[in-house]
Amino acid sequence: MSDAQSTVRHRRRRMGGRDPHEVHRAATPLELLFDLAFVVAFGTAANELAHALAEDHVGAGVVAFCFATFGVSWAWINFTWFASAYDTDDWVYRLTTMLQMVGVLVFALGLKPMFISVAEHADTLDLDVMVWGYVVMRAAMMLQWWRAGRHDASRRPACRTYIVSIGIAQVLWCVLAVTDFPVGTTFALLAIPFLVEIGGPFLAETRRGGTPWHAHHVAERYGLMVIICLGEGMIGTMVTLSALSAEGLTWDVGLLALSGTALTFGIWWSYFAVPTGPILHARRERSFGFGYGHMAVFGSIVAIGAGLHVAGYYLEHHSELGLVGSVVSVVIPVAAFVVVFYAGYAILTRSFDVFHLVLVILSAVTIVVPVLMAAAEVDLTWCLLVLSLTPWVTVVGYETVGWKHNSEVLEALDD
Numbered sequence: 001m002s003d004a005q006s007t008v009r010h011r012r013r014r015m016g017g018r019d020p021h022e023v024h025r026a027a028t029p030l031e032l033l034f035d036l037a038f039v040v041a042f043g044t045a046a047n048e049l050a051h052a053l054a055e056d057h058v059g060a061g062v063v064a065f066c067f068a069t070f071g072v073s074w075a076w077i078n079f080t081w082f083a084s085a086y087d088t089d090d091w092v093y094r095l096t097t098m099l100q101m102v103g104v105l106v107f108a109l110g111l112k113p114m115f116i117s118v119a120e121h122a123d124t125l126d127l128d129v130m131v132w133g134y135v136v137m138r139a140a141m142m143l144q145w146w147r148a149g150r151h152d153a154s155r156r157p158a159c160r161t162y163i164v165s166i167g168i169a170q171v172l173w174c175v176l177a178v179t180d181f182p183v184g185t186t187f188a189l190l191a192i193p194f195l196v197e198i199g200g201p202f203l204a205e206t207r208r209g210g211t212p213w214h215a216h217h218v219a220e221r222y223g224l225m226v227i228i229c230l231g232e233g234m235i236g237t238m239v240t241l242s243a244l245s246a247e248g249l250t251w252d253v254g255l256l257a258l259s260g261t262a263l264t265f266g267i268w269w270s271y272f273a274v275p276t277g278p279i280l281h282a283r284r285e286r287s288f289g290f291g292y293g294h295m296a297v298f299g300s301i302v303a304i305g306a307g308l309h310v311a312g313y314y315l316e317h318h319s320e321l322g323l324v325g326s327v328v329s330v331v332i333p334v335a336a337f338v339v340v341f342y343a344g345y346a347i348l349t350r351s352f353d354v355f356h357l358v359l360v361i362l363s364a365v366t367i368v369v370p371v372l373m374a375a376a377e378v379d380l381t382w383c384l385l386v387l388s389l390t391p392w393v394t395v396v397g398y399e400t401v402g403w404k405h406n407s408e409v410l411e412a413l414d415d
Helices: 029-054 058-086 091-109 111-119 128-151 153-178 183-189 191-207 215-243 251-271 276-282 284-315 323-349 354-375 380-387 390-412
Strands: none
Touching (some): 029 111, 029 215, 058 091, 058 111, 091 111, 091 128, 111 128, 128 153, 215 251, 251 323, 251 390, 276 323, 276 390, 323 354, 323 380, 354 380, 354 390
């Protein structure tokens, strides 16, 4: 079939693997559609976290949210790296992707029961619906890998490794779902399928020949998911604004709008200052730290949106948390993002810049001061406004001095 025909028909094609050096490789409309399912999943997780925090189930809410973040992120990561290597965009690929989207929605339906079982200290962890969602997703994913291995003989060992690891992990998830272990025991046993999930791709990519994923495409896909996660910050901002909407357009409304938008925009600016694509293209072995580390990036950003939602509950007097607790609900995920962002940069670039340490210290100041302000009973609006300065420490630092270090990192890739 000619290239012209392939653009207007979606007949079944061989999965020979994409060219990892393909120029102008970009995210496809199907990938963008696929990501919409994760808007729902992350939104559900953020909403449940906000409810748990507002009801003062802090520890349980955080534990359940971390587990939910792993599940949502891992489902997205699996498809993203596969699509970067084997996107044929034929009718089989499209329908299989649609099936995975169904699985994501089913998984998202199971998040609330899981959160409730943790928050209410149930005897067992309610994973039933979540695991069924994963069954749908993983069955589709195994079919994708089977097709790739059947058509791409040179990379068949890697594809088979993915199939085996996904199958074993899924069986373990199902066993944990149907057994009646106590919640604490279940969380401890989750380490086993987790290690299988992580180990399978590592073995496939380093010992079984690997797959032809595209560095710039992967970097773009992760950036797009970060933008989706940042959407939770805007939703959280709207929740806080809605709490004050009855008063009309006031200074508090304007300052809250500025705070939430500035916080979200500053994180976006900071994240996209990192030249991820060129680094992954030149140093493909750094992909694991980048890929897995983003689960913490996604989680921290989504949690910021949940924290802003908690602030809205506080303003509506629907929260068990006081002023300090409400501020801390936003402060902690912001602090987590700063730590993960700078640690991730150091790991990805294999570099250390003293100036980054200065920026982290200055960011710590803008993180701690809002908590002290809340303890002194300063209005929530002003606390959030000061907190919103945190990512701008990085932005200003990068635009004035930090860009030089990025330039040095890129030059070193040619050595």
